[in-house]
Amino acid sequence: MAQTGKPGPKQKERISMAQRTQLDDSSHPLHEAYACLLANGLDGAGEALRILVNEASRIERVQHLQATPYERSAQRVDYANGYKDKTVLTRMGEVTFEVPQVRSGGFYPSALERGSRSEQAMNLALAEMYVQGVSTRKVIEVLQKLVGPEVSISSTQISRCTALLDTSLQAWRTRPLDETPYVILDARYERVREAGRVVDCAVLVAIGVTASGHRRVLGVSVALSEAEVHWRAFLDSLIECGLRGVKFLASDDHAGLKAARKAMFPGVPWQRCQFHLQHNAQGYVSLLDQRKPVARQIRGIFNASDAIEAQRLLNTALKDWQLSHPQLAAWAEKNLPEGFAVFDLPEAHRVRMRTTNGLERLNKELKRRTRVATLFPNPASCLRLVSALLAEQDEEWMTAKIYLTLKP
Numbered sequence: 001m002a003q004t005g006k007p008g009p010k011q012k013e014r015i016s017m018a019q020r021t022q023l024d025d026s027s028h029p030l031h032e033a034y035a036c037l038l039a040n041g042l043d044g045a046g047e048a049l050r051i052l053v054n055e056a057s058r059i060e061r062v063q064h065l066q067a068t069p070y071e072r073s074a075q076r077v078d079y080a081n082g083y084k085d086k087t088v089l090t091r092m093g094e095v096t097f098e099v100p101q102v103r104s105g106g107f108y109p110s111a112l113e114r115g116s117r118s119e120q121a122m123n124l125a126l127a128e129m130y131v132q133g134v135s136t137r138k139v140i141e142v143l144q145k146l147v148g149p150e151v152s153i154s155s156t157q158i159s160r161c162t163a164l165l166d167t168s169l170q171a172w173r174t175r176p177l178d179e180t181p182y183v184i185l186d187a188r189y190e191r192v193r194e195a196g197r198v199v200d201c202a203v204l205v206a207i208g209v210t211a212s213g214h215r216r217v218l219g220v221s222v223a224l225s226e227a228e229v230h231w232r233a234f235l236d237s238l239i240e241c242g243l244r245g246v247k248f249l250a251s252d253d254h255a256g257l258k259a260a261r262k263a264m265f266p267g268v269p270w271q272r273c274q275f276h277l278q279h280n281a282q283g284y285v286s287l288l289d290q291r292k293p294v295a296r297q298i299r300g301i302f303n304a305s306d307a308i309e310a311q312r313l314l315n316t317a318l319k320d321w322q323l324s325h326p327q328l329a330a331w332a333e334k335n336l337p338e339g340f341a342v343f344d345l346p347e348a349h350r351v352r353m354r355t356t357n358g359l360e361r362l363n364k365e366l367k368r369r370t371r372v373a374t375l376f377p378n379p380a381s382c383l384r385l386v387s388a389l390l391a392e393q394d395e396e397w398m399t400a401k402i403y404l405t406l407k408p
Contacts, residue, residue, distance in 0.1 A: 029055035046095050054098045057109035061100040064107050078102045088112070166380075169387040172394075173219055177238060179245035180208040180218065181406060182349075185257060186359045187226050188367065190386075192376045194224070201379055202226045203366070203386055204234045207359050211245065213402035215358070217394035218243060222383040231260035239264070248345065250356055252276045253338070272338035274302045275355040280335070284328035294321075294328065301336065302354065307343035349404055362393065 033048040040047070062068055067076040083098040097112060184207050192201040202225055206218040219238050223230035231254075250271040251257055261270065278298050285291045297317045304310035314336055321329035342354040352358070369389055376382040397403070 046090070049090070050095050050097060053109075053111050056111045057097070057100050060109050060111070061102065061107060065102065078104050078107075086112070165388065166384060169384060169391065172391045173387060174237075174241060177218060177242040177244075179211040180216075180243055181211060181245055181247040182209040182353055182404075183218065183243075183246050183249050184208065184353075184356050184359045185231075185249065185251040185261070186356050186363060187254065187257075188363045190222075190370060190376060190382050191374070192222075192379050192382050194379060198375065199224065201376075201382060202230065203382070204231065205359060205363065205390070206234070206238060207362065208243075209353075209404050209406070211406060213404050213406045214400070215397040215403040217362075217390045217397070220383070220386055220390050222379045222386070226254050226256045228256040228259040228263075231257045232264060235260055235264040248341070248353065250342075250353055252356060253335075269341040269344060270338070271341040271354065272335075273354075273356040274339045274342075275357055275360075277336060277339050278302075281328060281332065284331050285325055290324070294325070298332075298336070302339060304343075307340050310340055310343065311337070352404065362390075365393075366390075 029051045033051045036044040036048045036051065061080060065076055065078050065080065067073040069080065079102065081101040081103045084101055085096050086099045087094050087096045099109060099112065100107070185205070187202045187204050189200040190203055191198055193199075194201070202223045204221045204223060204226070206220075207215060208218050209215055219234070219241070221230070221234040221237070223234070246265055246268055248271065249261055249265060249268050250273065251261070252273050253276070261268070278295060281294060281298055282291050285294050297313075297320075301310050301313045301317065304313055314332070318329050318333055321332065339354070342350045345353055366386060366389055370382075370385055376385075
């Protein structure tokens with residue numbers, strides 16, 4: 001009976017030796033891919049991709065089976081069962097790959113799994129064109145300009161693509177979260193058609209820094225407004241996904257968000273964005289030539305070494321402003337201390353956690369990508385597009401270097 005388990009040292013050596021022998025062979029697929037590119041240039045990129053992915057899939061099946069073709073081995077876990085063609089729409093056009101099969105199933109080459117995620121943007125574009133009312137004929141015209149005149153697609157394929165995308169994005173939005181000490185919240189607006197009229201829907205976004213020090217996108221929601229009820233529902237969904245260990249919250253001064261965070265995260269220190277505070281202060285300075293000096297004073301307060309020094313500098317500034325800018329003084333005395341919570345964090349963390357600028361930059365990128373839509377036909381289409389973009393950003397952040405060193 002075949003035994004299961006990891007390949008032993010001799011088996012690993014046998015597989016690697018076989019692979020090295022193939023690489024030395026002039027007929028190896030790698031040389032075929034080189035020849036294809038040399039002969040056809042970039043026009044041969046699709047065929048080169050097909051050759052390389054097919055070979056990578058075959059090698060992966062050998063490793064999965066723990067035996068080379070026709071090899072008698074006690075470590076063999078299954079048997080090869082031919083190939084099945086699969087046509088994938090890539091950025092180089094339609095490419096038909098040979099997917100290796102095994103008798104018992106349960107094997108699929110990871111090269112094609114990973115590649116399918118990278119094509120999500122194209123699938124999303126097709127789905128969005130469809131829901132925006134673009135005819136199938138025009139969709140095909142656009143697609144042929146992108147990936148070649150030989151491609152064809154039907155409205156049924158576009159609808160199926162949208163349904164599959166919705167399923168995967170819903171799975172991403174409800175994926176398990178874990179300990180996240182730092183959380184940043186913000187909202188932006190998109191024009192959406194709802195109940196026969198055009199409204200500005202709020203796109204609620206949460207990002208954070210996990211216990212491992214990586215940034216990640218925690219979640220997104222599309223709501224009719226930034227009212228407390230919508231923020232509470234959004235925060236509650238994050239908690240249901242496993243968000244815990246929150247020790248610090250940063251956001252701007254949204255009334256609905258303020259009430260929701262007090263209810264959902266009572267006792268967690270809140271940092272009001274220092275950038276927005278400084279920007280809001282300018283509205284209380286009537287003389288234009290006085291705005292820069294006031295801005296320098298506020299920056300000096302926020303750049304203080306600790307909360308005690310920041311309060312001392314604020315008290316000094318309030319004395320000056322009570323004479324020259326009384327409205328500014330009344331506003332600053334109440335609002336500027338809301339930007340002092342960051343002084344309780346380690347000094348190395350303060351510069352990145354004292355504002356919501358990281359999330360603001362992410363929102364600008366979202367706006368750049370959603371601008372082409374102009375008007376979403378419904379909230380679901382808006383959520384679909386934003387979720388796809390944020391899922392890609394989340395993957396990039398979680399596989400990058402750590403953002404903050406949280407562990408000693």
